[in-house]
Amino acid sequence: MTDRNFTVIENEWITLKDGTRLAARIWMPEGTEQNPVPAVLEFLPYRKRDGTCARDESTYPGFAAAGIAGVRVDIRGSGESEGVIDGEYTPRELSDGSEIIEWIAAQPWSNGKVGMMGISWGGFNSLQVAALKPPALKAVISIASTVDRYNDDIHYKNGCHLSAQLSWAATMLAYQSRSPDPELVGERWKEMWLERLENEPFFLEEWLQHQRRDDFWRHGSICEDFDGFPIPALVIAGWSDGYRNTPIKAIEGLGDRAKALIGPWVHKYPHFAWPKPRADFLSEAIRWWNRWLRDQLNDAEQLPQMRAYILDGPRPALRRNEDPGRWIAKDVWTAPEMRSFGIAHDGGLASGHSREGIGDVYLRSPLDTGTAAGEYFTLKPDAEMAGDQRIDDAGSLTFETPPLLKAEDYLGQPVLSLDVACNVATANLIARLVDVHPDGTAARVSFGVLNLAHRNGNAMPVPMEKNHKTPITLVLDACGYRFRAGHRIRLSLSTSYWPMVLPSPSDPGLTIDTESLSLSLPLLGDHREIVVPQPANPDPLPQYIAHSQPQTRRTVERDMTRGVTHYTIYEDTGLVEHPDTGNATQDIRCEIWSIAPGDPHSMTGVSTWTCVARRNGHSLKTISKSRLSCTESEWITSGKVEAFEEETKFFEKIFEKRIRRDLM
Structure with a gap:
């Protein structure tokens, strides 16, 4: 069912049980009177009238032409929707989402089956609403999202404070302060605007009152109950974004209910993301929806559990338009075999379980170490992406291999183990995995951060014993990467990663026991090479x-x-x-x-x-x-x-x- 005519309903009011009206824009296939259709919901605070209109217009017409209605709804208090937002992924927001799904399923044009989709906020609440099990919701597509709100979002990471917490709070304060469109809401526009201005929260205040992984962060984290997640989920991310761990965590937690797709991309939909190659997201999504929303037997459930783009030595650049690499598939994801590295007597990074090392090394990085880190979540393939790591390596403790004799391929999360000591309750430790090109250019492959008091968990931190060597394990972010022959693998350790990571309370520095250090890298293992089709339209975003x-x-x-x-x-x-x-x-x-x-x-x-x-x-x-x-x-x-x-x-x-x- 393709190339169906459709109409666009510019604004449709959805009235919730408490009387609040939410504003929806709907792409409606023709002929629904005789042939009701499935629908896909995207539920966001980013304003359908102006904020996301370009990306909506690059996506939902394709769905409607395939006979799938697209329903783009502004969250309470945003865009033209009435009321005031009360936070991020709150119980009220998720309840509103469930009500909208019920409303969609009851419409005469609906076949009663609904999908939910989104990137970032919409990817988060797609998973979170699904966990509430609204009966009409049959499948989700979640892009650049998380299953763990504390450790894989823009607030905290293993107990470290991320600067993106302020950046995002500032963004939401700005977004939620904007007026509804008078053309759609009529004479009440200024009354609605004043209600928002007077009552909107400053999100940062609430987030900073929950500095440990408490019930506030457990709410909406579907990793708390993977077994209870009821429906199929296609989970997508990009290696150039901060949400790269989620596809692996989803398939490990959800098993056959989840399929993973990871490309080279920043924080964008795959059909217009950078760096290229892109993916034909519309065809991918339509296949998914047809399988689960109209029971079409198209083998979507037979997709490989993991499809990933293995980066092949990209270089930092002012703009990364396309990254070298290849697509691979693993039909069944299993825990990868790990290759271990240790520190040799000459200070190099040596393959195997070396326990030689160079003794204890004291490390206290300048607090401005980290300016080449880029953004936590990247929207453009420019300076928002990690730059040449030599800038930050100057303030770091580094260990590297000799030039590799043959290429080495990895897919998964690296793990660092070592003993450290400090003279106060806590300090920050940052580890970066770096690809050193033959000319010395250093590209970041993965990184991880840890507040040492959170070494045993984020709910109940345990202070470090003063000047006592303590074993810690730091799991770095996922990567899919080929280190080419002639390149070197570098491990860089620092106590600062500013401005991405805010400094610890006292910045004491650390004593690193190099003899205890072990770096484990996840081998790619059995796989097959595949083709992931690119979109037919190389520039799908409309021009305004x-x-x-x-x-x-x-x-x-x-x-x-x-x-x-x-x-x-x-x-x-x-x-x-x-x-x-x-x-x-x-x-x-x-x-x-x-x-x-x-x-x-x-x-x-x-x-x-x-x-x-x-x-x-x-x-x-x-x-x-x-x-x-x-x-x-x-x-x-x-x-x-x-x-x-x-x-x-x-x-x-x-x-x-x-x-x-x-x-x-």
Whole structure:
């Protein structure tokens, strides 16, 4: 069933049981009166009218032409939906999602079977809503998501604080402060806007009050009950994104209910992601939906459990348009065989279980080590991706192999074991797996971070015993990688990874016992090479009217006089008008992180957003500013939102909070 005509319902109101109306945009195949169709829901806070319209218009017409309705709904309090958002993946959000599925299944055009899909937020809540078992939900596709909200999202990673926590809180403060579209909601638009401005939360305050893996983070983490997850899940991610662990964790936890697909991509849908090669996501998804939403026997359940792109020595670059490599399949995923490396007497990284080492080494990295880390989740294949690691290796303890005599292929999560000591309750340890090219260029393959007090788990940290050698195990992020002959494998250890990872309370440094160190890399093992088709349309995103051009800048400034390093991010989307709605929007983000390389309490982050919407000479604007700093015992947060109509400010709100810092 292909090439079916369809219509687009620009705005449909879905009324929830509490009377709140949520706004939906629907791509509806023709002929549903005689032949009801399945539907796919995407449920997001990112504004269907302007925020995600381009990617929606690159995806849902393809579904509708295949006879599958697409239902794109704004979460409560976002876009044109009524109410106020109450947080991230909250019980109310997931309950709303279940109600929407019930509404879809009851429509006369529906065959009663619903799928749920999304990337990032929508990928998260697809899995989370599925775990609630709404009867009409039959399958999900989850892209760039997580099964563990504490360890594989933008908040914390093995007890370390991620700077993305401020970045994301600032983004959501800006997004949720924007006005609904007066054209769709009518005269109530300003009343709705004021309700949001007055009542929206500053997410950072809540996140910082849960610094350990407590019930707040267990909620929505489907790894808490893999056995109870009821339906098939296609789980997709990219090696260039922060959510690369999820496909492996999903198939390990869900077994045959899950299929994994991992490409070279940043945080984007696979049919328009970078770096290339892309994947024909529309065909992939339509096959999945046809199997589970209309019982078509197309062998989707026979897909290999793991399909992965094995990177073949990509180089850091100003822009990575295409990464070398090949697609492989493993029909059944099993725990990989590990190849071990240790430290030889000359300080090199040696294959085998070497226990020679070079004795104890004290390591205390400059606090600005990490400026080549890129973003936790990457939206563009430029400086958001990890750069040449030689910059960060200068502040790290490094061990590397001789040039490899033959290529070595790996797929899975590397594991580092070693004994360390420090003189306070905790410190951060960062490990990076690096591919050293023959000319010295160093490409990051994988990394892992650990707050040492969380070495035995994230719910109940245990302080380090002062100056006592303690065994720790650090599991690095998943990778699919070929180290070419003539390249070297490098292990880089540091106690800082700023600004991605915020410094520990006292930054004491660590004593590393090199004789105890063991690095285990997951061998690719049995596999077969496959072809993953690329999309027929090389540029599926629609083109809108650009009134100004986008700008991107990312700079590092080391003030040698004041002894301060500044890391600055500037993003301007340009003023872009949708040709059908006449609505023109522009978002400008300026984020500045600062630190003195020897003082962990000097850290500050400030993120400022300006969001503009214009139509027919009517201008609306919000300016939001979010700030995070610290002492040894406290996190200091502040936020400010200002709203303007025709450049006249009519609203201002200030958030200020000091939150006790978990010293473990």
